[in-house]
Every structure is written in structure tokens, then in C-alpha cells.
Amino acid sequence: DSGVTQTPKHLITATGQRVTLRCSPRSGDLSVYWYQQSLDQGLQFLIQYYNGEERAKGNILERFSAQQFPDLHSELNLSSLELGDSALYFCASSVDLAGGPSSYNEQFFGPGTRLTVL
């Protein structure tokens, strides 16, 4: 158990709908990362938040947005869903020592949310 929790575990919805995925990081971790995993694209970095602020953006669609709350939990909002958005969505967290070397910033992944868009 990584200490990162994600809800829900499974989500089935229809095209055009909007869903929210939730992530609680490990205790003490300030950074939260969101990834999308699909068979053809592998693990794609979407976005990172650090202590409530957006820090880095990856291949995140404009229909997707995220935020990190004062208690450090994060939500990923997916709107106007398309069939191609069906994937596993992972949240990861790390301590993310400011300015520290990457080797100090091991990312711990949650169990994921499987999204199916019908």
C-alpha cells in the first residue's frame, strides 16, 4: 500500500458527461501528479500541483482540469467526455523538496481509477 488513495475505483459514464476523480496524497507529501494510462499511449503525465499551486503541465486536454485543495487532496475534472477518454487515471504524490534533486522525489502511485466512457 503506497499510502495514496483514489476514489472511485471504477467509473462508467456516457459521452458528453463530466466526472470528478479524487486523490488523497501520502501524509506529508506536498506534490500531486495526475497520469493517464492507456494501452496505446502508456503512462502520460497530465498535470502536477505543489502545495495548492499548479507546477507543471503535460499532455492535458483543455476539457480536463485539476485542483489541489488546502488539505492537499486533489481532484481531476474531466468534461465533455469522449470514448477515447476511457483509460486508467493514476494519481501520485511525492515530498518534492523544493530545488532538490529528482532522486529525492520518488513518486508514490495510487491504485488508480478506471474510467469507461460508453
Add this chain to the structure above:
Amino acid sequence: QQQVKQSPQSLIVQKGGISIINCAYENTAFDYFPWYQQFPGKGPALLIAIRPDVSEKKEGRFTISFNKSAKQFSLHIMDSQPGDSATYFCAGSNSGYSTLTFGKGTMLLVSP
């Protein structure tokens, strides 16, 4: 642009054999190269990692070999066991930034 290329996509190895997975990166600013292991239904978990100031790192049956001039690194699993059957991802990261760029993964099956 895929910055980390991983091969093979899938690999079948007999129990007791050596599993080898290769990765090549493009971004010369990368200075941290972790390998993640993912079992079905689980999130990826850090297996072993290396920095480019060393050419090899070994932890138990798992070894990373790193070739900075070729911009390549590989994972060797010695004495492969059925419990090693999983998907393995290599990744690269740039010091000062904690985001990871992953390869597309290798599905390893170790046959009993």
C-alpha cells in the same frame, strides 16, 4: 515527441533466466532514471533508480546498466521468477523538476 523509447513491448522468459529491458532517452537534461514495476490492477511502484554519474546499480536480482554517451539504460532481472511477471516502465527526470517522462512499458511474463 516521445522522449523515452522502451523495448521490447513484451517479453517471455523462462524461470531462472535473465530478463533484459532497454530504454533510450533523448533529453540530455535528464539526470534521474527510475524503473517502475506495475502488477495488474495496481499502480506503478518504484523498483530501482540510477543517476548518470554511475554506470551500474544493483539491488538484489535487479540491475540497471547506464550508458551516458549512448543515452541508453537497461534493466536486467537475474534469476527471473514467476512473481516478477508484471509491466515495467522506465522513466527519465530532470533535476529541479519532479515530473517523470515514461517509456511505453514492457509486459514481462516469466513462465514456470
